[in-house]
Amino acid sequence: MKIIVISDTHLPKKARTLPAPLVEALSGADLIIHAGDWSDWSVYELLSQYAPVEGVAGNTDPSEIGEKLGFSRIVEAEGMRLGLVHGHRGTKGTEQNAIQTFADEQLDAVVYGHSHIPVMHTVDNLLVFNPGSPTDRRFQKRYSFGIMTVSEGKLQAEHVFFDRD
Structure with missing residues (x-):
């Protein structure tokens, strides 16, 4: 399963359209996860x-x-449990807010946005x-943006970096 992970699109304020590298990746997606700051419902419809x-x-x-969407949710994808939140709610830094949102849940990953800073590491x-x-x-x-894959019960993630097209 191929999951495209995005956040902070801020359309149409920061861009009029989705960038070409993202559109190319979306064409092969099985699921799209967006961690907030869409700015307009039309982005949901486009994705x-x-x-x-x-x-x-x-x-x-x-x-x-x-x-329509709420501020946090757990997404299940081929047996993986992914906590999804923007990360702006709480009294700590963005990452800690995101992790704390799901403190009582058994998850495989926490996906968050808000900071616009790509992060990928493990905590416990x-x-x-x-x-x-x-x-x-x-x-x-x-x-x-990110790509997560679920294959044979394992979750892998990577970032895709690009310049403005």
């Missing part, structure tokens, strides 16, 4: 043309998105993953 979409609302999203056998942003790199050198 849904490629594969099923699971997502949560972020701090810049209109209330409509929060009402939990994959902690932030895809960065495909449209607003802020102080990062390159734009990014």
Whole structure:
């Protein structure tokens, strides 16, 4: 199973369309996960043309998105349990807020956004993953998104980095 992981698209403010490297990856997706800050519901509809979409609302999203998606959820993908949250709610840093959201859950990964900083490491056998942003790199050198694969009961993740097309 191929899962495209994105966050912080901020469309149409930060870009008018999805960047070409992301669109290319979406064409082979089995599932798309969006960790918030869509900025407009049309992004959900656009992504849904490629594969099923699971997502949560972020701090810049209109209330409509929060009402439809909520601010955290657990996504199950071929036996893997992925905690999905934006990471802006809480009193700690973004990553700690994300992990704390699912403190009482048994998960294989926590996926979050908000900081626009690509992150991938493990904490107590939990994959902690932030895809960065495909449209607003802020102080990062390159734009990014993530690809997770589930095969034979194992979850693997990677970042895809690219320059503006």
